[in-house]
Amino acid sequence: DAMVIQNPRYQVTQFGKPVTLSCSQTLNHNVMYWYQQKSSQAPKLLFHYYDKDFNNEADTPDNFQSRRPNTSFCFLDIRSPGLGDAAMYLCATSWLAGETQYFGPGTRLLVL
Amino acid sequence: SQQGEEDPQALSIQEGENATMNCSYKTSINNLQWYRQNSGRGLVHLILIRSNEREKHSGRLRVTLDTSKKSSSLLITASRAADTASYFCATEQNFGNEKLTFGTGTRLTIIP
Numbered sequence: 532d533a534m535v536i537q538n539p540r541y542q543v544t545q546f547g548k549p550v551t552l553s554c555s556q557t558l559n560h561n562v563m564y565w566y567q568q569k570s571s572q573a574p575k576l577l578f579h580y581y582d583k584d585f586n587n588e589a590d591t592p593d594n595f596q597s598r599r600p601n602t603s604f605c606f607l608d609i610r611s612p613g614l615g616d617a618a619m620y621l622c623a624t625s626w627l628a629g630e631t632q633y634f635g636p637g638t639r640l641l642v643l
Numbered sequence: 644s645q646q647g648e649e650d651p652q653a654l655s656i657q658e659g660e661n662a663t664m665n666c667s668y669k670t671s672i673n674n675l676q677w678y679r680q681n682s683g684r685g686l687v688h689l690i691l692i693r694s695n696e697r698e699k700h701s702g703r704l705r706v707t708l709d710t711s712k713k714s715s716s717l718l719i720t721a722s723r724a725a726d727t728a729s730y731f732c733a734t735e736q737n738f739g740n741e742k743l744t745f746g747t748g749t750r751l752t753i754i755p
Contacts, residue, residue, distance in 0.1 A: 573745040581741060631676065632686075637684065
């Protein structure tokens with residue numbers, strides 16, 4: 532089945548230790564998104580790719596970076612995680628920007 | 644500030660009853676979408692309604708959109724225990740910024 536896959540599902544890292552979260556899709560969608568969601572809050576968009584065009588949200592900290600080496604894969608790099616970065620990170624895809632988004636199961640990040 | 648605000652924040656009903664959630668937004672939109680999120684999981688798309696549509700149905704779900712009031716409602720009929728989840732509205736604003744802005748969510752609990 533076509534889907535959005537996120538690895539790992541749970542990630543524990545130490546304060547300040549770089550971490551990379553991965554997302555892959557078999558839907559062949561043009562657009563890939565990364566969201567941060569903290570407990571009982573709405574998903575907050577960090578950035579998205581329309582094909583290879585990178586779009587960063589104005590309030591996304593510089594600590595967060597992203598790479599999309601090909602259509603299928605997208606990575607979220609957190610260069611120096613702080614305690615406030617502990618959250619669920621959601622990857623989503625869509626065929627066209629602004630249309631229906633398909634979400635992965637999320638990666639829950641814990642920072643010690 | 645967030646585009647969507649949802650009401651109520653939390654709702655508990657008996658199984659078999661109908662559940663209604665409301666979403667208000669601030670600026671003109673191209674479309675409005677509803678998503679469901681089970682605890683600790685990714686979001687699942689439910690319905691997309693475009694700005695020129697007033698009502699859509701999908702199974703036990705009914706969505707209405709009133710662009711003059713900048714509001715939408717999601718009705719779940721004959722609720723089931725499996726409907727227990729958080730429900731989010733998300734809007735695509737009509738100046739084509741290629742992204743969705745999520746509302747604050749309604750936490751729905753179905754009591755067996």
